[in-house]
Structure formats: structure tokens, C-alpha cells
Amino acid sequence: MQNYYQKEIETASPEQIRAWQDERLVKTVHHVWDNVEFYRKRMEEAGVTPNDIQGVKDLHKLPFITKDDLRECYPYGLLATDLNNCVRIHSTSGTTGKRVVAFYTQNDIDLWDDCCARAIVAAGGTEEDVVQVCYGYGLFTGGAGLDGGSHKMGALTLPMSSGNTDRQLMFMTDLGATILCCTPSYASYLAECVVERGLKDQIKLKSGIFGAEAWTEEMRHDIEDKLGIKAFDIYGLTEISGPGVAFECSEQTGMHINEDHFIAEIINPVTGEVLPDGEKGELVFTSITKEAFPLLRYRTRDIAVLTRKKCSCGRTHVKMSKPMGRSDDMLIVKGVNVFPSQIEMVLLNNGLTSNYQIIVDRKGHTDSIEIRVEMSPDFFTDKLSELTAKEKDIVSDLKSVLGIYAVVRIVEPKSIERSEGKAIRVIDRRNLYQN
Numbered sequence: 205m206q207n208y209y210q211k212e213i214e215t216a217s218p219e220q221i222r223a224w225q226d227e228r229l230v231k232t233v234h235h236v237w238d239n240v241e242f243y244r245k246r247m248e249e250a251g252v253t254p255n256d257i258q259g260v261k262d263l264h265k266l267p268f269i270t271k272d273d274l275r276e277c278y279p280y281g282l283l284a285t286d287l288n289n290c291v292r293i294h295s296t297s298g299t300t301g302k303r304v305v306a307f308y309t310q311n312d313i314d315l316w317d318d319c320c321a322r323a324i325v326a327a328g329g330t331e332e333d334v335v336q337v338c339y340g341y342g343l344f345t346g347g348a349g350l351d352g353g354s355h356k357m358g359a360l361t362l363p364m365s366s367g368n369t370d371r372q373l374m375f376m377t378d379l380g381a382t383i384l385c386c387t388p389s390y391a392s393y394l395a396e397c398v399v400e401r402g403l404k405d406q407i408k409l410k411s412g413i414f415g416a417e418a419w420t421e422e423m424r425h426d427i428e429d430k431l432g433i434k435a436f437d438i439y440g441l442t443e444i445s446g447p448g449v450a451f452e453c454s455e456q457t458g459m460h461i462n463e464d465h466f467i468a469e470i471i472n473p474v475t476g477e478v479l480p481d482g483e484k485g486e487l488v489f490t491s492i493t494k495e496a497f498p499l500l501r502y503r504t505r506d507i508a509v510l511t512r513k514k515c516s517c518g519r520t521h522v523k524m525s526k527p528m529g530r531s532d533d534m535l536i537v538k539g540v541n542v543f544p545s546q547i548e549m550v551l552l553n554n555g556l557t558s559n560y561q562i563i564v565d566r567k568g569h570t571d572s573i574e575i576r577v578e579m580s581p582d583f584f585t586d587k588l589s590e591l592t593a594k595e596k597d598i599v600s601d602l603k604s605v606l607g608i609y610a611v612v613r614i615v616e617p618k619s620i621e622r623s624e625g626k627a628i629r630v631i632d633r634r635n636l637y638q639n
Contacts, residue, residue, distance in 0.1 A: 206454070206518050209325040209357055210318065213464055214519045218512075221463050221521065226259035228492035229467065233257045233266070236498055239284045242277055243500065260467060263490065264478055268501045274304040274443060283307055285496050295343040296442045306442050307496035313352065315493055319448030319462045320353025326453045326460075326517070327411045327436040329383055331358030334408075336376055338386035338394075339416065340366045345446025346416050350385040353448065359383070366390065369397055377406045384412040388419035388427065388435075389627035392558050395430035399581075409433045415440065415447055417627060418527060418545050422552030437526055443502055444489050450524050455516050458523035465493045468522060469501070470510050473531040481510045486531050487524065505531045535630065537564055537571045540608050544629050547610075550601045551577050554594065559620050566634040574611040575602070578620055 208214045216224075234254045236243040247253065250267045257265065274282065283290075289309050296304040308316070324335065335354040339346025347365055354361040362375055366386065372394060375381065384391060391414050398404055409431055415438035424435045439459050440447035449466055450459035461468050466489050470479045473486040487506045491498045506527040515523065529543035536542070544562060551560055560577035575598075579591075595612045602610045621628075 207325050207328070207330070208519075209322045214322060214460075214521065216464075216520055218520060222260060224464050225467055225492060228464075229260060229263065229490065230254075230257060232490075232492050232494075232498050233500070235495075236284055236500065240282055242273070242281050263467065263469070263501070266490075266501050268476065268488070268503050269499055270503050271304060271443070271505075275302045278302045279305050282497060282499075284494075284498055285309060290496050292348075293343075294345045294348065294442050294446060304443055306445075309495045312445070312494055312496055315465060316349060316445045316448060317352035317356040319445070319451075319465065320349045321357040322353075322462065323413060323436070323438050323448055323451030324350070324353050324357055324359070324383065326451055326519075327383065327413050328434070328454075329354075329357060329359060329411070333359040333382045334362065334380055335359045335383045335385060336362040336364055336372070336379075336381035338364050338366055338372060338384065338390060339447075345440065345442050346385075346387075349440065349446040349448055350413065354385075369394065373397060373401070373403060376409070377403060380408045382408050382410050384409055384431075384433070386412075386414060387416045387627070388414040388423060389417060389558070391427050391431075391435070392423065393622050395427050399430050404430075404432060407431070411436060413438050413451075418529075419558075420545055420548050420552060422549060423558045426552065426558065439524065439527070441489075441504060443499060444491055445494070449489065453515065453517035453519055457515070458511060458525050460515070460519045460521045460523055463521045466491055468510060468524060470508065471503075473505075473507075481512055481522075484509050484528065487527070507531060535562075535564060535573075535632070537573050538608050540606060542573070542606055542608075546605050547575055547602065550598060550605055551575070554598050554601065556580055556598075556614070557617075559618075559622070560629070561620055562630045564630070564632045564634060571634070572611070573608070574613065576613045576615055576620065578617050579614050581617070 237254045246267045252265050290307045291310050292308045294306050337347055337350045341347035351361055351363050364372055391412055410433055412433050412435045414435055428435050436452040437459055438447050439450040450461040452459050469488040470485040471488055479485045487504045487508045489502050490500050507529045508527050509525040511523050529545055557578045557580045563574045565572050591614050595614055598612045
């Protein structure tokens with residue numbers, strides 16, 4: 205039996221979904237034209253007026269928006285309502301330049317909470333559950349989003365925030381948490397601690413909702429095995445609202461996009477051409493119910509695929525794949541495109557852990573790449589010959605996948621610094637050099 209938070213919406217016909225999108229897109233375009241000078245100028249430059257947008261079929265006429273645009277408009281340049289109508293802001297976790305600041309009216313937050321409630325229910329959540337939210341609170345959207353969704357669907361919420369692992373485990377066991385919400389890297393760390401401390405028989409977790417960073421199927425299975433749960437993916441970004449833009453259902457073959465709030469496109473990241481469903485490209489979102497901070501055709505830089513194949517869960521909203529990398533975070537090493545997810549897949553397939561770092565450097569005019577990865581308990585050995593043999597196997601596998609040579613160093617367990625938020629996977633030292 206499938207559970208839904210808003211069944212009439214989540215299982216609506218494609219015709220109904222398109223009708224909602226057409227009506228809401230037209231309304232949003234008029235809203236930003238009237239209230240945001242930036243959009244008005246961009247549309248005028250593109251030779252487009254609100255009357256040219258009659259529905260989704262005209263979406264391609266609108267110009268794209270990028271994160272650089274958001275930074276240039278900081279802080280109020282994209283605000284589409286009176287500041288007095290706003291009740292909250294959130295901000296990206298960027299480390300360079302100006303941050304992106306997103307504004308929310310109370311209605312924006314109510315709709316966001318609905319999206320996150322849908323995700324929790326899709327993961328098996330009910331009002332009988334205890335939801336432990338270990339995403340960061342504050343400016344980061346993770347904690348607030350899942351917290352709001354948990355409240356909305358009536359569960360007992362543990363607003364733990366990130367960090368303080370001893371306290372996390374104490375509350376998890378003492379209060380009987382049944383659903384865990386955090387980044388996959390922190391879930392992996394908590395799983396390690398549960399196993400090491402012999403707590404698996406004392407926890408009541410049944411599912412986890414993990415997002416905010418890339419993770420592989422191998423990492424999913426590792427977390428599921430160690431915690432005895434079913435692990436669900438969730439997708440979101442601060443610029444659009446936060447977690448809950450899309451979420452996994454019981455089928456776990458992609459994430460349903462909440463199409464009554466967001467229109468998704470896949471484009472060629474180089475040409476901007478809109479690609480048909482089923483083709484891989486850059487994910488673009490248009491928000492159609494936001495009041496304070498609606499974005500039209502926002503380029504996420506995430507590489508994904510959209511599919512409308514019928515889902516066994518009964519939900520009818522389009523699915524997006526797990527992001528397959530980022531068009532802006534992709535590493536180019538010795539002229540080859542390298543995604544961290546490719547490296548993680550090789551490491552996990554070789555029986556190692558998801559705790560790793562990629563160090564890219566340049567000596568003279570030659571790039572080098574080194575992967576440091578912790579050995580897993582199953583592989584623990586102090587024999588140099590065994591370590592060397594395993595490192596050679598991984599080097600060979602990486603060469604097959606990436607097409608270039610990489611140094612591999614297997615290091616002791618817990619020697620790579622843990623992250624309680626987003627894991628720092630890549631250290632690119634080439635940025636320290638002047639061209």
C-alpha cells in the first residue's frame with residue numbers, strides 16, 4: 205500500500221499537472237516583470253514580454269539565470285515582493301565571493317514544508333514516527349526544510365542539527381528515532397559509530413533521507429547494511445527553495461520532482477539547447493509558486509536525466525536521476541573530464557570505504573591526481589604487500605574508468621578528517637598557482 209501526503213496532487217494526471225504549470229508560469233512571469241527590474245531588463249534584452257509566455261510551451265523563450273546573476277544581484281536585486289512580506293532568509297554555503305541569499309514569505313515556507321512532508325511520507329513516514337534531523341540549521345536550508353516537513357506531517361521531530369555525534373547516538377537510542385535526515389557522508393559516519401559501539405540492536409531506525417551532496421548506489425547500500433534501513437535520496441538547492449524539490453519513492457529509481465511547484469528542463473550545457481526526456485544534460489529549474497524569490501530557468505549545473513516512465517509507486521510527477529556530476533565542479537585533469545562519483549564507485553567496488561579525498565596538483569606543466577582512501581574494517585591489514593597489491597588493483601580500475609593514471613594511497617581508518625556537514629572530497633592545489 206502506497207502512502208501519500210497530498211495524494212490528489214502527487215498522483216494527478218499529466219494533463220492536470222501541465223494545466224497547473226501553464227497557469228502558474230504565466231502568473232509568475234507577470235509577477236517578476238512587474239516587481240524585479242533585473243528580470244524586466246533581461247527579458248527586454250531577449251525581446252520577450254509577459255504576453256509572449258502563454259504556457260510551458262513558451263518557456264524556452266525566457267533567458268537563463270545563473271548563480272553569477274544571483275551574486276551580482278545580492279542582496280535585494282531579485283526580491284519580488286515587499287521586504288515586509290518576507291519572514292525568513294536562507295543562504296548558500298559558498299566559500300568564495302558573495303553568498304546567494306534567498307527570501308521566503310510565509311506562504312513560500314508553507315509550500316516548502318509540504319514538499320518536504322511529501323518526501324518523508326514517501327520514505328515511509330507517518331505521524332507515529334520520530335524524525336531525527338541532523339542537517340545543519342541556520343542559514344543552511346537542510347535543517348529547516350526537513351524540520352518543517354516533519355512538523356507538517358505530524359511526526360515527533362528531533363531538531364538535532366549537525367555535529368556532537370555522542371549526543372546524536374544518545375537521542376537516537378533513548379528516544380527511538382525511526383527516520384534519520386542528514387548528509388550521506390554524515391550518515392556513513394554515524395553508521396560506522398553505530399557498528400563500532402555495538403548499538404545496532406538498540407536503534408529503531410527504519411529509513412533515512414539523505415541529500416545535499418553527491419553519493420553513489422554503493423554508498424547507499426553500505427549505509428543501509430550498517431544501519432538496517434532503507435536509504436532515500438532527496439534533492440534541493442537554496443536558490444529554488446531547499447530540500448524537497450525532488451525526492452525518492454519506494455521504487456528508488458529516481459526522484460519525483462514536485463511539478464506543481466517547479467518546471468524542470470534538461471539542456472545541453474554548452475549550447476543551451478533543450479534536450480528531450482531521456483537525454484543527459486544540465487538540469488534547469490523554474491519555480492512557479494514562489495512569491496518572494498521566484499527564479500526563471502535557473503541553471504543548476506547538475507548533470508541529470510529526466511524520465512516520465514510510469515512509476516510503481518503511483519506518483520505521476522516526472523523523475524530526475526541522481527545527479528551524475530556537475531558541469532562546473534567537473535575536474536579536468538590532463539585534459540580528461542573527471543567526476544568524483546566515478547572515483548567513489550571504483551573505491552567502493554574494491555571493498556573500501558566512502559571516506560576518501562582527491563588531491564589534484566600541478567608540477568611544472570603536468571597535472572597529477574592522488575586518491576587517499578581509508579581501508580575498511582573488512583580489509584584491515586598491516587601487511588605492506590597486501591596494501592600494495594590492493595592499491596595496484598585500484599590504480600588499474602581507475603585507469604580503465606578515467607583513462608588516466610592516478611596515485612592511490614590506502615590509509616588507516618579514521619585518518620581522513622570527518623565532516624558533519626558536506627564532505628570535502630576534492631582538494632585542487634592547482635588553484636594556488638598563478639598562470
